[in-house]
Amino acid sequence: MHRKVTWLLISVALVAALVLSSCSQPAPTVTPGTTVKGTTGATSPGTTTSTPTTSVTPGHETIKDSLGRTVEKPIYGGTLTLAAATDPKDFDEAFSNTWLTPTLGMTNDPLVTVDWRVGPSGTNEANIMQDTYYPSFTQWIKPHLAESYEIPSPGVWIYNLRKGVLFQNKAPVNGREFTSADAAYSINRMYTKPGSWIYNAHPPTSIETPGKYTLKLTYDRYDSYDFIRSVSITYMVAKENIEQNNGEGGRNWKNAVGTGPYLLNDYVVGNSITYKKNPTYWETDPFIPGNKLPYIDTFKVLIIPDLSTRLAALRSGKIDQYWPLTYEQRQPFLTSNPQLKQRSITGGSYNIYLPNNVAPYKDIKVRDAISEAVNRDLIINDFFHGEAVRLTFPVLPSNPEYTPFDKLPQEIKDKLTYNPTNAKKLLADAGYPTGISMKLTVNTANQTAQDMAALLKSMWDSVGINTTLVPVENAVFTSTLYAHKYTDPIWGGWVGQYLEGQLDVARTGMPNNHTLVSDPAYDAKATELLGTADTATRLTRATALNLYMLQQDWMVILPSPNQWAMWQPWLKRYSGEVGMGYCHIYKQYVYAWIDPDLKFQMTGIKE
Amino acid sequence: MGMATLAIEKAQTRKSRSLFVDVLARLVREKPMGLVGAIIVVIMFLTGIFANFLAPHGYNAFIAGQFLKPPSLAFPMGTDNVGRDIFSRVIYGARVSMIVGLCGSVLDVFVATIIGSMSGFIGGKFDMVVQRFVDAFMCFPGLMLLITLMSLMGTGMAQVIFVLGLVWGVGGSRVVRGAVIAVKENVYIEASRAVGGSTRTTIFRHVLPNILAPIIVLFTTAVGGIVLAEASLSFLGYGIPPPTPSWGGMLGTSGRSYMLIAPWMVIWPGVALTVAVFGINMFGDALRDLLDPRLRGGVGRYGSARVERIKSRIGATKSAR
Numbered sequence: 001m002h003r004k005v006t007w008l009l010i011s012v013a014l015v016a017a018l019v020l021s022s023c024s025q026p027a028p029t030v031t032p033g034t035t036v037k038g039t040t041g042a043t044s045p046g047t048t049t050s051t052p053t054t055s056v057t058p059g060h061e062t063i064k065d066s067l068g069r070t071v072e073k074p075i076y077g078g079t080l081t082l083a084a085a086t087d088p089k090d091f092d093e094a095f096s097n098t099w100l101t102p103t104l105g106m107t108n109d110p111l112v113t114v115d116w117r118v119g120p121s122g123t124n125e126a127n128i129m130q131d132t133y134y135p136s137f138t139q140w141i142k143p144h145l146a147e148s149y150e151i152p153s154p155g156v157w158i159y160n161l162r163k164g165v166l167f168q169n170k171a172p173v174n175g176r177e178f179t180s181a182d183a184a185y186s187i188n189r190m191y192t193k194p195g196s197w198i199y200n201a202h203p204p205t206s207i208e209t210p211g212k213y214t215l216k217l218t219y220d221r222y223d224s225y226d227f228i229r230s231v232s233i234t235y236m237v238a239k240e241n242i243e244q245n246n247g248e249g250g251r252n253w254k255n256a257v258g259t260g261p262y263l264l265n266d267y268v269v270g271n272s273i274t275y276k277k278n279p280t281y282w283e284t285d286p287f288i289p290g291n292k293l294p295y296i297d298t299f300k301v302l303i304i305p306d307l308s309t310r311l312a313a314l315r316s317g318k319i320d321q322y323w324p325l326t327y328e329q330r331q332p333f334l335t336s337n338p339q340l341k342q343r344s345i346t347g348g349s350y351n352i353y354l355p356n357n358v359a360p361y362k363d364i365k366v367r368d369a370i371s372e373a374v375n376r377d378l379i380i381n382d383f384f385h386g387e388a389v390r391l392t393f394p395v396l397p398s399n400p401e402y403t404p405f406d407k408l409p410q411e412i413k414d415k416l417t418y419n420p421t422n423a424k425k426l427l428a429d430a431g432y433p434t435g436i437s438m439k440l441t442v443n444t445a446n447q448t449a450q451d452m453a454a455l456l457k458s459m460w461d462s463v464g465i466n467t468t469l470v471p472v473e474n475a476v477f478t479s480t481l482y483a484h485k486y487t488d489p490i491w492g493g494w495v496g497q498y499l500e501g502q503l504d505v506a507r508t509g510m511p512n513n514h515t516l517v518s519d520p521a522y523d524a525k526a527t528e529l530l531g532t533a534d535t536a537t538r539l540t541r542a543t544a545l546n547l548y549m550l551q552q553d554w555m556v557i558l559p560s561p562n563q564w565a566m567w568q569p570w571l572k573r574y575s576g577e578v579g580m581g582y583c584h585i586y587k588q589y590v591y592a593w594i595d596p597d598l599k600f601q602m603t604g605i606k607e
Numbered sequence: 608m609g610m611a612t613l614a615i616e617k618a619q620t621r622k623s624r625s626l627f628v629d630v631l632a633r634l635v636r637e638k639p640m641g642l643v644g645a646i647i648v649v650i651m652f653l654t655g656i657f658a659n660f661l662a663p664h665g666y667n668a669f670i671a672g673q674f675l676k677p678p679s680l681a682f683p684m685g686t687d688n689v690g691r692d693i694f695s696r697v698i699y700g701a702r703v704s705m706i707v708g709l710c711g712s713v714l715d716v717f718v719a720t721i722i723g724s725m726s727g728f729i730g731g732k733f734d735m736v737v738q739r740f741v742d743a744f745m746c747f748p749g750l751m752l753l754i755t756l757m758s759l760m761g762t763g764m765a766q767v768i769f770v771l772g773l774v775w776g777v778g779g780s781r782v783v784r785g786a787v788i789a790v791k792e793n794v795y796i797e798a799s800r801a802v803g804g805s806t807r808t809t810i811f812r813h814v815l816p817n818i819l820a821p822i823i824v825l826f827t828t829a830v831g832g833i834v835l836a837e838a839s840l841s842f843l844g845y846g847i848p849p850p851t852p853s854w855g856g857m858l859g860t861s862g863r864s865y866m867l868i869a870p871w872m873v874i875w876p877g878v879a880l881t882v883a884v885f886g887i888n889m890f891g892d893a894l895r896d897l898l899d900p901r902l903r904g905g906v907g908r909y910g911s912a913r914v915e916r917i918k919s920r921i922g923a924t925k926s927a928r
Contacts, residue, residue, distance in 0.1 A: 001640075005640075015881065328867075329864075331868045381672075382669075382671060382672060382673075382674040382690055383688070383689065447861055450860065454667060455689045457667065458667050458669055469848055469850065470762075
């Protein structure tokens with residue numbers, strides 16, 4: 001009896017302690033230290049944003065770079081450690097998706113890539129934060145293994161390859177030179193290998209090598225998507241390496257070899273991937289002439305499936321950078337790790353795909369009603385704590401063809417403005433005076449989506465759109481989404497990255513046409529746009545088509561929350577870039593360096 | 608009138624009382640912790656039943672400008688990341704968690720008792736075959752089994768209760784079976800058979816009352832586990848669909864994500880869950896003691912008569928001194 005009472009009292013004391021701690025103030029919203037907001041809605045290429053200032057470690061030299069800036073002299077050596085949630089699915093993108101073969105980003109090179117120099121670590125002219133890629137806007141594209149490219153006629157692409165680029169000194173390639181034959185082989189196999197994710201996707205009619213360093217791709221028409229597929233996503237490989245083991249030589253990590261900045265040194269399944277610097281890498285520092293790249297000797301990726309553990313690794317200094325951090329994940333770091341540098345990144349918006357091929361969603365009045373019942377200002381200010389952008393569809397604000405919300409035609413602005421009264425009227429006009437019933441399928445792997453769906457349900461219920469949420473597990477969600485058989489709305493992924501990809505959400509017959517739209521006029525316009533080589537004409541057509549997509553309300557466009565990249569202060573010459581081109585998630589670290597003295601001072605770890 | 612006579616009269620009074628009233632009276636008098644537990648359980652029940660009247664806001668009603676606010680006078684338990692009053696959600700969550708927890712436990716006990724008592728009492732080949740099925744069932748990882756069954760049955764509260772009750776019940780049948788085997792060998796069981804009692808009569812009149820204690824323990828320990836299992840299912844998309852609140856769901860989903868910046872989102876549903884499970888366990892313990900027939904001759908239903916007799920002897924001895 002006495003023991004029970006004692007335990008009861010102890011329990012009450014514990015509960016009281018928890019209750020009292022819950023009454024504490026929320027974590028601060030003001031960011032101490034350096035915080036940089038990425039470009040959001042109002043900027044366009046050419047607008048500068050502030051860059052995290054990097055203090056010079058006492059005792060370190062400073063030099064003037066080619067832009068005339070005084071910068072800390074990079075130090076060679078050190079180890080950069082990152083974290084990944086999963087193992088690579090494969091080591092050869094021809095058998096998988098480039099997203100799932102991240103090691104290629106370090107061991108191999110594409111023919112072109114996004115130009116790091118114009119990004120926030122360089123001249124800060126462009127938002128190259130995301131792993132996205134805008135082939136129309138050539139000031140952002142840097143020929144990489146190709147020194148230059150030209151389009152002599154629509155559908156003909158000629159690449160002039162860099163001379164003297166060597167494969168890594170590893171069998172069976174043994175450090176030989178990269179030539180146009182390698183480029184031709186690499187591109188051809190991606191279009192012809194059934195496992196490749198660009199298999200048969202508008203292949204070139206011919207792939208020629210007029211010279212040792214000249215590659216010519218001829219397509220039946222100009223399509224800017226081809227630029228992404230053939231030369232940005234496709235990594236250059238060596239035939240003799242790939243052809244081992246009946247064409248599966250590239251799938252063994254031990255055979256990984258390319259022209260890239262790092263050699264794949266070790267891979268322990270479920271544990272880590274280790275890269276060592278390629279001593280014969282061809283690229284030099286664009287701002288410090290004569291400095292060979294990369295600076296960092298060892299690049300390590302720890303495989304940490306659990307998110308909490310990854311965040312703990314960042315907190316304890318075990319990893320040097322992490323992205324993406326949501327608002328609630330970032331906030332505790334403001335107090336626990338104020339020394340961390342950070343940058344906010346505007347990603348694509350959340351969206352809800354409406355099945356436009358079935359009633360009642362095929363009626364634009366119903367679609368407009370669903371959209372006008374959404375209070376986007378509340379979502380931005382309250383749900384996302386002000387850290388969100390209203391409109392990032394069909395393209396991101398940093399795209400030239402983006403139209404800011406305040407410059408949209410009034411008709412489209414009305415569709416994106418909260419107006420529950422008009423929403424009810426629209427439903428009545430569409431023949432649903434008592435409202436409609438709607439099921440929304442949500443992916444349980446995305447907690448933010450589930451929470452937002454609960455908020456939206458409340459908004460929709462208030463105008464007569466009686467919503468039932470249907471949470472499904474990730475695999476079921478993905479198969480449901482791509483089966484295209486749903487008759488009720490389904491939560492989508494992020495949209496609004498690059499134009500070519502976003503056009504597909506409504507193009508007839510495309511796998512990503514989750515809006516189930518079949519609009520011949522739109523298809524014709526999209527095909528025309530993709531076939532437009534002239535930049536000015538492309539810009540006009542793209543802007544017009546974007547407005548058309550917004551006007552049709554094929555999906556419910558929701559605000560885009562900011563996410564953050566955070567990194568340790570000893571990771572220098574890094575400004576929060578999370579990719580350099582489509583699926584190239586590691587290339588930005590080639591230009592970064594580790595400050596060993598600062599790292600030792602802060603962690604006691606000697607590099 | 609002597610003390611012994613008084614004791615006899617008291618015992619006769621108790622004999623004329625119904626079992627429920629008698630248990631209640633003894634709960635109040637002899638089991639203070641059990642009384643606390645009972646009060647907690649009753650409060651939870653009433654909260655769940657009258658949630659619509661008690662909650663100041665709807666369980667999914669967001670309040671503009673009040674997202675992620677700490678506890679205050681306006682919102683005693685704070686608000687969550689969707690601007691919903693956590694106090695209201697905890698109240699509505701009582702309904703869901705209690706329904707799932709209690710109904711699931713009832714089903715658990717029902718299934719465990721059916722399987723365990725039949726298997727244990729009949730014995731022999733029947734027992735062997737049934738227990739091999741139970742063995743196979745228990746070999747499956749619990750969560751995988753739950754997910755598989757839920758994916759076949761679909762989401763919803765009834766499905767959750769059924770699946771959780773079934774899975775817990777099969778595992779719990781071992782406990783019941785063990786208790787039945789222990790009781791089966793007693794003389795009174797043989798006596799029941801000797802006087803012509805059927806298997807059903809013997810089980811209901813003699814076996815079940817004597818295994819009530821482990822059954823009650825099984826019930827009380829299952830409640831918390833079932834509520835937490837429901838949270839796991841909800842997290843995977845197989846539990847109570849959002850935005851319907853359950854304490855486990857509030858803990859396992861956005862509460863966990865915002866724990867470091869808004870600890871009230873996990874503390875209050877956690878406190879509610881803790882208090883509920885504590886109350887049920889305490890009440891269950893007390894109920895077990897009060898209903899155990901082996902205590903009938905001691906401090907049981909008629910035990911206080913014995914206490915009175917002892918007191919009267921002590922009183923007489925003191926008078927003699």
